[in-house]
Each structure stands twice: as structure tokens, then as C-alpha cells.
Amino acid sequence: MTTHLIEVRNLTKIYGSGSKSVVALQNVNFGVRKDEFFTIIGPSGCGKSTLLNLIAGLDKPSLGEILIDGKKVEGPNPELMAVVFQEYALYNWRTVLSNVEFGLEIRGVGKAERREKALKYIRLVGLSGFEDKYPSQLSGGMKQRAALARALSLETKVLLMDEPFGALDEQTRLLLGIELTRIWEETKKTIVFVTHSLSEAAYLSDRILVMSARPGMVKKIVEVNIPRPRDPNSDEVNRVKAMVWDEIKDESKRMMEVAL
Amino acid sequence: MRLKIFTYQLLILGFIIMLWESSSKAVPKVFLASPTDVFPLLIYVWLESDIYPHLYTTGFEILLSFGLATACGLLLGFILGTWRLLRNAYEPILSALYAVPSVVWYPLLLLFLGLDIASKVAFAFILSFFPIALTTIQGVSQVDKVLVKAAYSMGASKLTVFYKVVLPASLPIILSGISTGLALCVTGVIVGEMLGGIRGLGVLIASAATLFETGHYFVYTIIVIVIALLVNQISKLFERLSWRS
Numbered sequence: 001m002t003t004h005l006i007e008v009r010n011l012t013k014i015y016g017s018g019s020k021s022v023v024a025l026q027n028v029n030f031g032v033r034k035d036e037f038f039t040i041i042g043p044s045g046c047g048k049s050t051l052l053n054l055i056a057g058l059d060k061p062s063l064g065e066i067l068i069d070g071k072k073v074e075g076p077n078p079e080l081m082a083v084v085f086q087e088y089a090l091y092n093w094r095t096v097l098s099n100v101e102f103g104l105e106i107r108g109v110g111k112a113e114r115r116e117k118a119l120k121y122i123r124l125v126g127l128s129g130f131e132d133k134y135p136s137q138l139s140g141g142m143k144q145r146a147a148l149a150r151a152l153s154l155e156t157k158v159l160l161m162d163e164p165f166g167a168l169d170e171q172t173r174l175l176l177g178i179e180l181t182r183i184w185e186e187t188k189k190t191i192v193f194v195t196h197s198l199s200e201a202a203y204l205s206d207r208i209l210v211m212s213a214r215p216g217m218v219k220k221i222v223e224v225n226i227p228r229p230r231d232p233n234s235d236e237v238n239r240v241k242a243m244v245w246d247e248i249k250d251e252s253k254r255m256m257e258v259a260l
Numbered sequence: 261m262r263l264k265i266f267t268y269q270l271l272i273l274g275f276i277i278m279l280w281e282s283s284s285k286a287v288p289k290v291f292l293a294s295p296t297d298v299f300p301l302l303i304y305v306w307l308e309s310d311i312y313p314h315l316y317t318t319g320f321e322i323l324l325s326f327g328l329a330t331a332c333g334l335l336l337g338f339i340l341g342t343w344r345l346l347r348n349a350y351e352p353i354l355s356a357l358y359a360v361p362s363v364v365w366y367p368l369l370l371l372f373l374g375l376d377i378a379s380k381v382a383f384a385f386i387l388s389f390f391p392i393a394l395t396t397i398q399g400v401s402q403v404d405k406v407l408v409k410a411a412y413s414m415g416a417s418k419l420t421v422f423y424k425v426v427l428p429a430s431l432p433i434i435l436s437g438i439s440t441g442l443a444l445c446v447t448g449v450i451v452g453e454m455l456g457g458i459r460g461l462g463v464l465i466a467s468a469a470t471l472f473e474t475g476h477y478f479v480y481t482i483i484v485i486v487i488a489l490l491v492n493q494i495s496k497l498f499e500r501l502s503w504r505s
Binding site for chain 2: 102
């Protein structure tokens, strides 16, 4: 038990009330180990983003609890975890540098230290030279790099990523995945990564949690025992991909039938 | 490019003045004063007549009503913009009131506030308050939710989210509402003075028109046009400001 940094217990989330209520998550249990790259995958609408929001403290569970480092999550905790969103969530009126400084600014870090840290992480994500650009002047991939630098600058143990590469094209997605692995190895963090991409899950993760269609439940947790550095096109990665797909395809079908 | 644009603008202005001059020859002077009569009169009015107290009055009314409308519009806009229940309850009422031709309230205002400054300020206030409040509500309530969520995830308090995220994110829309409000303030004050007042440019225009002093009527109208152009420049400055900050 103590080996888990994040502990999710009997988690249930119900939206709405009465006959219109929707059970988004039902009795979800799992743990995330320290320094692990943990991926949550599932058919669209299975509640994986809801799950991440709950871990981030941005939403409250209906039942159950989440413990991080032994402490119950009661709300956002920027000392412990940082979040990266699919939509980048950059502030248009701020430059890249000032966007990356935002979290530190809220924390009350002094100007000089803020700048130093921001520049460090801008360099780490490969955005040096773009410090004074505005988000509207950046490509999607560069925007997500800036958002990643902002999250990293908080120097938290846990990094939560909600489909961070979901809006990017395949090549950018692959490239950023490779860089994320490098950054993860350099900074030693526990990453919880939500995705709907099988390749991403198989290539990046230590373990993959496969979720069932609504209501979201834990279907299976797949261990990925492939040594790093990994080749995204290797047989081992493809085998994991096939295995996850086997688990997920019935769920995806069920989800589509519900939709029809 | 700049020079070219300016030349074209001068051309159309020259064309209008020529059209004005030639058509004034075709009708009696009482109906249409010619530019050759109006411009010397303009200089005379500017240098010799007692127009200044009227200008001050009009200017004061515009500034006061604009200041009040901006303050109240922003305050109500921020409250309704952030508070969904209140917004759902009161925004439809505000929009409905905005759709009423404001001039219908003016007789009532004259009755209660008298012929002097107060009724003009109140009328211009009504005209400009609604667009400022409504665009502020729109701007504040339409801020991308993920921007707010991201700030909360970084530990921001509600107050910090408001002034570091919601305010700058909605500023361009809010400023466009304020510049609409400013233009409507000018309209409100001049119309109010024309419909009944003691001092002000609108009073001068109305009395010149009733007395068939066509030359003076045009002089005052030109002054109103100059004020409107000035206000338009200020509005543009507002909107340009929003993206630099």
C-alpha cells in the first residue's frame, strides 16, 4: 500500500440528479507508484478526463476518496501536482515567458527566481528563443510545450496530463511523446497521462489502465515491461498496442451502440 | 500607402463640399447655407460669440454621463457575468429594456429632473449604460472555462482568477462595449439638449433651426461632427489599447 504515491479508493462520480443523473465513474480503485508513467485509456466518454479532474482536485467525487502522499485530495494542490490540458490553456495576453511564470507568480515566488526557473524549463522543453512570443504566434505543438514548461516550473512530484497531445497532428504527437519521455527521465516525476491513442499509451507508459465504457470502471491494468529507450514501431510496442486494443474494442463498440 | 489613403479621403471631402456648394445655389438661402457662407461664420462664432459656456455644458454632460454609465455598467456586468443565477434572471430583462427606444423615457426625465443638466445626463446614461453592461456580461461569461480551470489548478484564489484571468481575457469585448457607450453618450446629450434644455450645443442647434438661422445651424452641426470624430478617435484608442496590455 505504501508504495503507491496516488491511491484512488472506491471512487464514484455522478453528474446531475434524479432521472437525469449520469454515472460517470463507478467504484474505481487503483494506485499509481512513485516515479511511474501511468496512462489512463478508454473509449471516448468513459470518464477518463473526469477521473483526472478528480485527482487534480478540480472536481469533487460523489463517493470514495483520493489520497496523494497519504493526504486526501480536497482541492487543487499546486505544491504537489501540476496539470496540463488538451486545450493548452495559455493566456493570450501574456508572452511565453510570462505564461510559464504564471504558476510561480501565484505561488508568490520573487521576480528574479521566477524568471530563472521559467527560463530553465523553457529551455528544457525546447522553446528557447520564443520567450517573447505570444501564444497566437505559436504552432499547436509549441503551445503545448509552453504549457508543459508552465506545469514543470512548479516542480511538483506529480504531473497530470489530460490528453495533452490530443489536438496535435501525428508527427508532432510522436515527437512530443519522445521529448516527454526524456523530460520525465530528467525530472523524475510521477505522471498520470490520459489519452485515447493506443500508440501513445503503449510507447510511453509503465502501466496502462484500461477503462470500460460508461459508467467508467477499471477494466484492466496492463504492465508494459519494455526497456527504454523504446522504438515506437518495435514489435514489443505493437504487441502491447494489440493487447490494449483487445481490451478496449468491445467497450468502444458498446459506447457507439449507446450513442446510436 | 498612408498618403494615398489621406488623398482619397481629401478627395471625397472636397467632393461633398462641392456638391453642397452647388446645391445651395439651387435652393433659397433659408433652407441651405452654402459653405462659402458657413466657414467665415464658423470662424466668427469661434472667435466672437459666447459659444463656450454651451460647449462646456455639453462636454460636462458627456463626461459625467459616460463616467457614471461606465462605472455602473462595469459593476453590474461583472456581477451578472460571474454569477450565473443572477445572469439568467436579469440579463433577459436588461436586453428587453435595451430594445426599448430610449427616447420614450425622456419626457419623464424632463418632468422629474427639470430642463437643466440632470435630465441630459440621465438620458445619456440610459442610452450608454445598457450596451456597456450587456457586453461586459457577455465578455465575462464567455471566458474560456479551461483558462479558469488552469488558474485554479495553479492555486489561484477566486479574486486572483478574476483579475489575472477573467478581466484580461474579456477586456477586448468590454472595451468595445465602452466605446459604443461613449458614442451613445454623445448622441444622448445632444438629442436631450435639442428636445428641451437651457444650455448646450443641442440647444443652440434647436434654436437656430426654429429661427431659420440656417448658417448658424450648420456651424453648430459642424462642431458636433468634430466632437463625434474626436470621440471616435478616443474609442479606437481604447480598442487598440486592449491588445497591447
